[in-house]
Amino acid sequence: MPDTSRANWADDEEFDDPTVLPPQQVLSNPDGTKTIITFRFNDAGKKIKTTRKIRTTIVKEHVNPRVAERKEWSKFGAEKGHARGPDLSTTSVGENIVFRPSSNWKSSNKEESKEEDSLRDQLKDKKVACRICKGDHFTARCPFKDTLPPLDDVAASGAGAGDSGNAAEDVGGLGMTKGSYVAPHLRGKKGAGETMGGGNFKDRDDLATLRVTNVSEFAEENDLRDMFERFGRVTRVFLAKDRETGRAKGFAFISFADRSDAARACEKMDGFGYGHLILRVEFAKKSA
Amino acid sequence: MRPILLQGHERSLTQIKYNKDGDLLFSTAKDHVICAWYSVNGERLGTYHGHQGALWTVDIDPTSTLLATGAADNTIKIWDVKTGKSLKTWDFPTAVKRVEFSEDGTLLLAVTEARMGFLGTLVVFPIIVDVEAQQADAPLFTITFRESKATVAAWSYLNKYIITGHEDGSVSQYDGKSGELIQDIQAHEIGTAGQITDIQMAPDRTYFVTASKDKTAKIIDVDNLKVLKTFVTDTPLNTAALTPKKDFVILGGGQEARDVTTTSQRQGKFEARFYHKIFEDEIGRVRGHFGPLNTIAVHPQGTGYASGGEDGYVRVHHFDKPYFDFTYEVERMKA
Structure with missing residues (x-):
């Protein structure tokens, strides 16, 4: 060092x-x-x-004498006269490949491809929608960009989009992290641009959805489901995961069938210790 | 598992072979040279120059003395493995698609292409496993395929049979001494859709695995040509290999070379697929190539495998612990 x-x-x-x-x-x-x-x-x-x-260790390898003899052969052809040892122009080491045979490889892989297919289906007829005015342009190009603040609760709307499928979940998840910061003057009240929002997020039932934050990154959806199922029927568990690492991002949405169950769960589970962290549970904010 | 990439060829690979001890690896491609490599570290030992056309096939005799190659210049050449010198050339009217030494190295079979009015044939030459020896000019016998040409062929145990795989998906069994047809079966889909692209024998040569364009690979008994196992995939197969030590089958393929540019790498299915030999389940894939896999060879001791692709690369893999540790529950219970 x-x-x-x-x-x-x-x-x-x-x-x-x-x-x-x-x-x-x-x-x-x-x-x-x-x-x-x-x-x-x-x-x-x-x-x-x-x-x-x-630390010096001597590794002895026993090889067949024929193999040992061939190891001493001088090079020929295009390699004639070259020194021993791999030549970088012909031999290189590839990136590491994780190869773990598994008996249920097929089933686990099928799900993945199905997910991918559904993602493709979802995105097929997806149009670009401005986050500010819902016009069919990118947010950055919006004519109201400087005059109107973006939709207040992007986080909740992201979860709502998740209702319609995995694909939208990912998209929403990204939006969520991006829009997680809310300017102080907009907190707790509706932003000016919000009235213009809504769109397809409107027909979503957020009444019985809880937002759980400070979730351990090793959490699994099933663990969450088990924890929350005590309070009533859970219709949906969405745990935001990092696309690359597959680890949880630290927040999740739990939808209950019944709002009263959700309220009870919210009350009991807020401050509950799970995976060395204290959960924070609140009702997911209603978008629009 | 860190694969070693061998970039000795300028064009797509056609066949790779380990020698019997597994320390050397030979690769042929459509450029006119053969490369010899040390399998342990990927160092190139040398190249064999002399062919005028694309090389289709290579084989090494069991003592690693002689190398046989077949090429599109209508010749078979015998090489001195150690020095890279060409020792013998046999000329044919058409290209040579497959050569293989018998188990003891004293016979060499070769499959020739049907082209320009010539029928496909299989010829068997006697071989003297000595660099100094003068090899015979004439074949011991010739089998002519009147119906469907053979694409691949292999020797059974004790040179008892010659097994041929045909363009129409059938597998035939010939007597290894006389060359008489004993029986044939329609192992794969009939017609060119079921063309057999590879036959590789098990280490004891009592059964073999076929790869076919009909997206399946089959394990067939040498004696009675009974189909023992079928492995179903979703892509045309170019090659299939059996792994010693573990009961796996490695399959390689990908869509036709001419369709490669119109499909993405993900869809292309350019992966080596591992199937369990007994349960016929797929157990994993190894990515890496960005073209279809043309050929796979497994280290005779089962410690690794090498794959050659249409992309011109050979990737040499040495298996690591999870590969050897993997067992099915029933296997664990037995142990």
Whole structure:
């Protein structure tokens, strides 16, 4: 590990030459390893102390004498005269591939492809919709961009879109993280642009949906379902997951069949400890 | 599992083969050279120059002394493995699509293409496994295919039978000594849709696996040509290999080379598929190639496999622990 040890002026007994490096030290440790300490100057002219701990192991491999003999063959053809060892122009190492055979490979993989298909179906007749005025242009191009604030509760609307399928869930999930910050003056009251929103998010029943935040990133949808099912029939559990890592993003939406169950769950589960974290449960904000 | 990429070829791979000890790997492609590699680290040992056309096939004798290759320049060449020198050339009227040494290395079979009025044939040459020896000029016998040409062929145990796979999806069994037809079966879909693209023998050569354009691979008994197992996939197959040590089958394929540019890599199904040999279930896939897989060879000790693709790359894989640890519940219960 490189370690910048700036010479302490108090340690300098004499004004010795700062350009002189201490000699390399090799120490034998009782556990059979060796510690090598070397010093050098880095580009910035600072003294660098490098301490390396090295264990030497000798690996003996037994091969067939025929194989050993072939290993000694001199190269021929296009490789004639080349030194031993792989040549980078012909041989390279690919990226790591995780290969774990599994007996239910097919079923697990099928779901994935189905999901993908549904995503494609969802997006097929999806039109670009402005988040500000719901026009068919990108939000950035909206003529009201500077005059109207975007729809207030993007988070809730994202969850609502999730109702219609996995695809929209992902889309909504992204929107959610993006729009999670709400300016202070807009908190708790309706934004000016909200009245213009709605659209297909309107026909969604948010009454019995809880928003759960501060969820452990190792949480699973099934765990959440188990936890909340105690209070009544859960119609839907949506746990936002990171697309790359597959880990939970830290929030989830739980829809109950009955609002009173949801209210009870909200009351009981708020502040509930789960996976070293304290859950925060509240009713998902109604969009529009 | 970190694959080693071998980039010795400029065109698509046609066949790769391990030698019997598994330390050497030979690859042929449609560019006119054969490459020899050390399988352990991917170092290229050398190249064999002399063919004038695309190479279709390669095989190495069991002692790793002689290398046989068949090419589109209508020749079979025998090479000195160690020095890369060409020792013998046999000329044919048409291209040579498959060569294979017998188990003991004393016989070589070759499948020739049906083209320009010539019927497809299978010829068997006697081989003297010695670099100095003068190889015979004339074949021991020739089998001529009147109905459907053979695309692939292989030797059974003790050179008892020659098994041929045909363009029309049938598999035939010939006597290994006389070349007489014993029986044939319609193993795969009839017609060119069921064309057999690969036959690879099990290590003991009592059964073999076929790969076919009809998207299935089958394990067939050598003696009675009974279909023992069928592996169904969703893509035309170019190659199938059996793995020693573990009861798996590796299948490779992907859609036709001419359709590659019109499909995405994800849809292309350019993956090596692992199936369980007994349960016929797919157990995993290995990605990597960006063209169809043309050929797969498994290390004779079962420690790894290599695949060659239409993309011109050979990828050498050494299996890691999860591969060897994987067992079905019934297998674990037995153990």
